[in-house]
Amino acid sequence: MSMKLSVTTAFMAISGAVPKFLALLPLLVFTFLASCAQMSPSIAAQTGIAHNDHYALVKHYENLAKETEVKLQKYKGILEEYEMQPYYYGRQGQDVRSHVSAIIREYEKTLKQSQGNADLYRKMAKEQDNQINKVKIDLNYNSMQ
Numbered sequence: 001m002s003m004k005l006s007v008t009t010a011f012m013a014i015s016g017a018v019p020k021f022l023a024l025l026p027l028l029v030f031t032f033l034a035s036c037a038q039m040s041p042s043i044a045a046q047t048g049i050a051h052n053d054h055y056a057l058v059k060h061y062e063n064l065a066k067e068t069e070v071k072l073q074k075y076k077g078i079l080e081e082y083e084m085q086p087y088y089y090g091r092q093g094q095d096v097r098s099h100v101s102a103i104i105r106e107y108e109k110t111l112k113q114s115q116g117n118a119d120l121y122r123k124m125a126k127e128q129d130n131q132i133n134k135v136k137i138d139l140n141y142n143s144m145q
Contacts, residue, residue, distance in 0.1 A: 054125035061118035065111055072107040075100055 049056045079100045086093050 052128075054121045054128060057121040058118050058125060061114045061121065065114035065118060068107055068111045068114060072104065072111060075104050075107065079104065 049060060079097070082089060082093065082097055082100065086097075089096050
């Protein structure tokens with residue numbers, strides 16, 4: 001009987017705590033999600049480049065592409081060295097090969113994105129220059145009349 005009483009008492013104590021926990025659950029979930037959220041500031045905030053300075057952004061992405069190309073060539077050399085002499089690496093050789101191959105794929109992806117971004121900002125810079133030139137021509141034309 002005392003066992004039955006203690007289980008009932010424990011259940012009542014737990015059931016009293018459940019509504020309090022449920023009341024705090026949204027706050028706990030929000031706190032967890034906010035702490036796990038990835039903050040992704042724009043490239044302008046990361047580099048200190050103004051968002052409308054397209055030439056500086058072109059230069060940034062071209063430099064990023066050059067750096068990525070150097071790293072890509074380094075890892076391609078490592079992979080080539082592995083493939084020429086796989087017996088040096090022993091049992092871990094397959095791990096080395098797959099790891100280096102994954103790194104190469106990521107650098108190729110980054111290189112392609114950087115080149116694409118550089119091309120995009122180059123086009124935007126040309127469009128901005130064309131608009132500025134049109135405004136200058138209009139101002140000159142209007143001042144002549």
